[in-house]
Amino acid sequence: MRYSLKAAAIAAVTVTFATEAAATSWDVSLWGKRRAFTEHVEKLAELVSEKTGGEFTLNISYGGLSKNRENLDGISIGAFEMAQFCAGYHRDKNPSITVLELPFLGVASLEQEIELSKAVYSHPATQEDLGRWNATLLMPSPLPQYNIVGVGVAPATLADFEGLSVRATGGIGAAMETIGAVPTSMSASEVRQAMDSGVVKAVSFAPHAHMSFGTIENGKWWTTNLNPGTVNCPVVVNTDALADLPDAHRDALLGSIDEALDHYVDNYNNNTMAAWGPALEERGISQVTFADSEIAAFKEAAAAPAAAAWIEDNTARGLPAQELYDLVTGMIAKGM
Structure with missing residues (x-):
């Protein structure tokens, strides 16, 4: 009986150690706060934990691990295992995916943005490009067409953008230059202070970001149909960390991507966009709509x-x- 009890105790300890050894915890570097832009990462963490019985956890940090412009660098050295970044923040580091930020591509929906991103992400040249940073592209963060919230007198025509300082990155910034605006590239978390201090007079964002980063708190006008393009902000993982995952954990991660993206799209379309119109109306922000002929000329000059x-x-x-x-x-x- 003593032997049996001793054997059972040893077996219990062995199982405990094995369970602890099998547990995986990843650090995830985001920025700002939880918002529509990060819902797929939040959902992914939830799904991975559920599928592995809590043995694989994603510890999400909003700015505590890295500055947003340095997330790709952090991934490259293994400072954390997963991160989100925007291609336009550092085009030289990820030139392949900036094709998705070209102006006036004509993307019609978040679903289409996902399919385009997946196609580009899976291209061998893109994988080699991101491989320089020991990064594997996991999933996109699909965003709708950007429009502009500004202060001061609302532009009546596109000519009124002449000399106007606008926060606009990537292809959107290049497009704004063609109508005389002065684009400034800065991260989303820097925008409110720049707007308050007058460094920029207008900000190009998707609706969720205008709400999350406070541009509508002092904005006076919003463009309804400028639609110059969008930005591409992938979620990446450290390639070595992905390879080192136990098979069950890797399957749980990769097998949860589509569901996480479906959740993201549903939330953006049904919650974020439903809140956008009322948010503008509550603050008395005027809506500026340009003539079709002006938009056509803008596209011709920029695209x-x-x-x-x-x-x-x-x-x-x-x-x-x-x-x-x-x-x-x-x-x-x-x-x-």
């Missing part, structure tokens, strides 16, 4: 030159730039 410059610059980097551009535009033309 083709930006695409040509992107292809030339990135071909010189050694990327198959024309191939990536054709992949995106071809899918859009087919309605994919």
